[in-house]
Amino acid sequence: MKISDLNVYRGPCEVLRNLTIDIPKGKWTSIIGPNGAGKSSLLQGITNILSTTGYITIDDVNIQNLDRKARAKAIAWLAQNNDAAEEFSELTVYDTVMLGRIPHQGWLHIPSSLDHQVVQESLNKTHTQSIASRFLHELSGGEKQRVLLARLLAVQSDILLMDEPLANLDPPHQADWLIWQKELLAQGKTVVTVLHEIQFALKADHLVMIKQGKLYFEGASKDPATHRALIALFDGRIHLEKLGNEWISLPV
Amino acid sequence: MPKHQLYLKLLALFAVSLILIALGCVFGSTGIDWRFTEVDRTILYEIRLPRSIGAYLAGALLGLAGAIAQGLFRNPLADPYLLGSASGALLGVGIILCLSSVGEYSLVTLIGINGGAFAGALLGVLAALLLAGGYKSSLRLLLSGVVIGVIFSAANSLLTFVRPDLYQSLQSFMLGNTSLITWNANLMMGLALIISILLTLLLSPVLSALSLGENTARTLGLPLDQLRLLLIAVLALATGFAVAQTGLIAFVGLAAPHLVRHISGGRQRVQLILSSIAGGILLLGSDLLAKSIFAPLEIPVGIVTAVLGGGYLLLLLRREQIGIRK
Amino acid sequence: MCGFLGISIAAVEVIDDRGKTISLASPPQRLISLLPSLTESICALGKCNHLVGVDRFSNWPLSLQNLPKLGGMSDSNLEAIVQLKPDLVMVDKSSPIISRLEDLRIPVMAFEIKTMADEERTLKKLDLALGSKEAGRVWNQIQAEITRANKQLDGSQKNMRVYFEVNAAPYAAGRSSFIGELLTRLELNNIIPESLGPFPKINPEFVVQAKPQIIMLSETGVTDMKKRPGWADIPAVRENRICTFKKEQSDVIVRPGPRMGEAALILSQCIAEKSLSSK
Numbered sequence: 001m002k003i004s005d006l007n008v009y010r011g012p013c014e015v016l017r018n019l020t021i022d023i024p025k026g027k028w029t030s031i032i033g034p035n036g037a038g039k040s041s042l043l044q045g046i047t048n049i050l051s052t053t054g055y056i057t058i059d060d061v062n063i064q065n066l067d068r069k070a071r072a073k074a075i076a077w078l079a080q081n082n083d084a085a086e087e088f089s090e091l092t093v094y095d096t097v098m099l100g101r102i103p104h105q106g107w108l109h110i111p112s113s114l115d116h117q118v119v120q121e122s123l124n125k126t127h128t129q130s131i132a133s134r135f136l137h138e139l140s141g142g143e144k145q146r147v148l149l150a151r152l153l154a155v156q157s158d159i160l161l162m163d164e165p166l167a168n169l170d171p172p173h174q175a176d177w178l179i180w181q182k183e184l185l186a187q188g189k190t191v192v193t194v195l196h197e198i199q200f201a202l203k204a205d206h207l208v209m210i211k212q213g214k215l216y217f218e219g220a221s222k223d224p225a226t227h228r229a230l231i232a233l234f235d236g237r238i239h240l241e242k243l244g245n246e247w248i249s250l251p252v
Numbered sequence: 253m254p255k256h257q258l259y260l261k262l263l264a265l266f267a268v269s270l271i272l273i274a275l276g277c278v279f280g281s282t283g284i285d286w287r288f289t290e291v292d293r294t295i296l297y298e299i300r301l302p303r304s305i306g307a308y309l310a311g312a313l314l315g316l317a318g319a320i321a322q323g324l325f326r327n328p329l330a331d332p333y334l335l336g337s338a339s340g341a342l343l344g345v346g347i348i349l350c351l352s353s354v355g356e357y358s359l360v361t362l363i364g365i366n367g368g369a370f371a372g373a374l375l376g377v378l379a380a381l382l383l384a385g386g387y388k389s390s391l392r393l394l395l396s397g398v399v400i401g402v403i404f405s406a407a408n409s410l411l412t413f414v415r416p417d418l419y420q421s422l423q424s425f426m427l428g429n430t431s432l433i434t435w436n437a438n439l440m441m442g443l444a445l446i447i448s449i450l451l452t453l454l455l456s457p458v459l460s461a462l463s464l465g466e467n468t469a470r471t472l473g474l475p476l477d478q479l480r481l482l483l484i485a486v487l488a489l490a491t492g493f494a495v496a497q498t499g500l501i502a503f504v505g506l507a508a509p510h511l512v513r514h515i516s517g518g519r520q521r522v523q524l525i526l527s528s529i530a531g532g533i534l535l536l537g538s539d540l541l542a543k544s545i546f547a548p549l550e551i552p553v554g555i556v557t558a559v560l561g562g563g564y565l566l567l568l569l570r571r572e573q574i575g576i577r578k
Numbered sequence: 579m580c581g582f583l584g585i586s587i588a589a590v591e592v593i594d595d596r597g598k599t600i601s602l603a604s605p606p607q608r609l610i611s612l613l614p615s616l617t618e619s620i621c622a623l624g625k626c627n628h629l630v631g632v633d634r635f636s637n638w639p640l641s642l643q644n645l646p647k648l649g650g651m652s653d654s655n656l657e658a659i660v661q662l663k664p665d666l667v668m669v670d671k672s673s674p675i676i677s678r679l680e681d682l683r684i685p686v687m688a689f690e691i692k693t694m695a696d697e698e699r700t701l702k703k704l705d706l707a708l709g710s711k712e713a714g715r716v717w718n719q720i721q722a723e724i725t726r727a728n729k730q731l732d733g734s735q736k737n738m739r740v741y742f743e744v745n746a747a748p749y750a751a752g753r754s755s756f757i758g759e760l761l762t763r764l765e766l767n768n769i770i771p772e773s774l775g776p777f778p779k780i781n782p783e784f785v786v787q788a789k790p791q792i793i794m795l796s797e798t799g800v801t802d803m804k805k806r807p808g809w810a811d812i813p814a815v816r817e818n819r820i821c822t823f824k825k826e827q828s829d830v831i832v833r834p835g836p837r838m839g840e841a842a843l844i845l846s847q848c849i850a851e852k853s854l855s856s857k
Contacts, residue, residue, distance in 0.1 A: 047471045072473025079468050090518040091463055099461055103473040109457040135518060136463075151464070155472075280783050298808035299783045352798060365802065416635070416650060417825075424747035431782050434807045548784035549774060 006054035008045035015041045016213050028181060028191045030204035037210040039194040040080055043161045047077045072103035076155035078148060080163035093147050094132045097122050100154030122150040125180060141168035162193045198249040209233050258522060261515060265529045269308060272536045276304025279544040306433030306497060307539040308532040309441040311504050313494040315531015316448055318505030319524045320487045323459035324480060325390050332491040332505035336400035340376020341495045343404045344368035345425050346411045349418045366496040373492035376400055387480045427552035428501035430539045437497045444493040451486050452524050455479055460520045502554045504531050507561030534561055592707045594687040595671055605709030606665030612654055613670045615691055615835035619701055622836035623710040630662045691834045694759045716836055723839025724763050727846035735853050736765040741790035744777060746799050752776050756834040760842050782806055790814050792849060797822035821848035
């Protein structure tokens with residue numbers, strides 16, 4: 001996905017300016033930056049939740065010209081902290097995941113056997129098949145997050161955007177999430193995440209740094225130049241250490 | 253919920269509905285009169301049957317509208333009247349009453365109180381939409397509805413101040429009245445109900461998707477704004493048709509969806525249909541009680557719906573079927 | 579005689595319908611009435627010229643046109659009332675302004691007029707309070723008019739089943755209301771039984787079952803009434819024995835005041851006409 005000269009607006013305010021980013025296909029890109037930099041807004045701009053000017057293309061196709069459904073099938077988005085109206089949600093887990101199939105369904109939105117199949121697979125993958133008939137509002141934070149991830153998977157899009165996907169997940173499930181990531185990448189999907197856990201961000205292939213509404217740096221995550229930029233981004237308050245094959249970050 | 257369980261529940265509710273309609277033919281101004289065959293044919297076919305069926309249809313329209321309102325606004329306190337349709341309808345009736353000069357067969361007499369209520373209800377919702385600038389956000393629309401409701405209520409108060417002789421007629425409209433429903437009215441309400449249900453079932457995926465949040469629903473490729481406007485239109489129409497025939501009956505639209513929520517298994521389409529049936533049963537049941545407890549005196553039916561609906565809700569709350577979250 | 583004892587004994591003491599005693603040193607000169615039937619009663623007793631202000635709805639006799647209007651039932655204009663410096667204010671028992679007036683030391687007399695007997699009593703009390711002596715004459719006149727109205731009807735018209743609709747809810751006039759009493763004096767058969775009270779809200783089906791031969795209501799409600807399901811078969815509707823009242827006539831009929839006799843005449847006249855036209 002190529003983003004050129006993108007400005008993202010929240011209402012009348014410009015929250016992101018002149019972004020030009022190259023998101024590599026089939027790789028995991030992590031967007032990182034201080035609070036309020038505009039990371040979530042970037043994802044919302046790509047999914048057309050916030051209005052934008054500029055270009056966003058996928059494989060040289062300008063997605064702004066795509067109709068709603070095509071766009072929905074191409075890009076799936078996971079909201080941060082689940083902005084659902086929680087109190088009143090009377091959906092079951094199964095039905096929630098089935099909602100992810102909406103872009104693929106016809107006018108009447110009657111689930112086909114393929115839809116059921118995909119939903120089952122998504123449930124299995126996120127280990128939520130055992131709670132499939134429970135209601136969303138009965139679940140713990142971690143369980144709910146896994147269900148929402150399953151919903152995301154059910155869309156079967158080539159590009160997945162995830163805003164804080166690790167929220168509420170305990171370490172075992174965070175580890176599970178990494179496994180799903182690897183599987184998704186192995187299938188050739190493009191994943192873009194907004195993460196504030198720098199450890200996980202460092203495991204990505206590509207890092208995009210946003211500061212105060214502008215692009216700060218963009219580069220491969222293993223690249224020393226990227227590391228220097230990352231340290232500068234956080235005003236020298238972090239220190240990067242190589243541990244085996246991985247890099248970890250420690251506060252200074 | 254397994255299919256056969258659903259069908260069983262539907263069947264049971266239908267059976268209850270039919271029984272109530274049959275009872276409606278037996279209950280009347282003479283109280284509970286089991287001597288069915290001795291009742292005057294006119295009374296049976298011209299009055300009791302259309303009244304019972306009409307009360308059911310009006311209740312079904314209100315129940316459906318209530319379910320739509322609660323689904324659209326994600327708010328358990330939403331009812332069909334919250335976008336200014338109630339005060340709009342009342343103002344419509346007031347204006348028609350004001351303008352009816354005696355003996356003249358003018359446009360006003362043609363429209364009549366029913367037409368005035370219907371037009372008023374629709375105009376109320378339209379005004380709320382215009383004030384909010386379209387369905388940009390639920391909060392904005394709800395606030396507009398409240399504002400329009402207040403403005404129209406004030407206009408109504410002004411009307412009754414200037415024409416105090418209209419006050420009693422307006423009062424009876426406000427409390428709701430099922431006693432004068434004709435076969436013609438039933439035809440209109442029946443058609444309205446069928447169309448509303450079909451449209452709502454078609455549009456219900458929007459309601460389900462909205463429970464994930466507005467933004468997520470948008471990214472699923474749904475034309476959210478258009479679909480929501482359509483749902484508002486269905487809401488306004490269903491409410492308008494009900495209110496035109498029976499006046500402003502309180503509580504049916506609010507209570508019906510809650511009464512069936514614990515048996516609808518979370519499926520939006522099921523919830524919508526069951527709410528409709530529940531609304532019909534609630535209003536018809538209330539009508540039966542209203543006309544037979546102190547026959548031939550009639551209790552305003554809105555009072556009975558409040559007692560019945562409210563009572564059952566209290567029961568459900570005590571049994572903790574509603575409102576329990578971790 | 580009592581004056582030089584330094585004790586002021588009230589010239590008049592009246593007990594109003596609340597059971598409260600109102601003491602008046604001399605017949606009040608400046609009167610305010612906030613209820614049409616009271617206004618009409620006061621004028622019938624010959625004290626019209628003492629009225630300095632009336633409520634918005636008092637519209638008879640026409641000489642009242644120029645008097646300041648002091649609001650309706652629930653929104654009486656307290657300031658205006660006080661500014662007029664009344665000696666006595668006469669209101670309905672349910673008026674919310676009573677305690678405020680008494681706080682301001684303005685004498686208030688409250689009445690509750692729901693039946694003919696109530697009006698008779700009211701006339702007598704007004705007589706006492708206002709120093710007129712006309713109550714007997716007025717009441718006799720009312721009775722005479724009612725009797726005359728009764729005589730206007732022949733045997734075939736009496737005992738007809740009648741239904742009087744007060745408004746379109748529908749609220750009917752029962753036998754114990756003053757309208758019902760008039761109907762009884764005209765020897766008509768009110769389809770609403772005594773047990774239902776003065777103004778019951780009834781099931782319209784009941785009217786269809788009772789098959790009244792005469793229906794009485796205000797003219798604004800006629801077209802809708804005929805459209806009600808099953809009502810076309812009611813004898814009164816079929817034979818067009820529907821008495822409709824214009825606003826001025828309605829005013830006379832719904833006020834339990836000195837024009838009750840006139841009300842009876844309006845009713846009987848209508849019945850006589852309708853019987854002729856349908857013969």
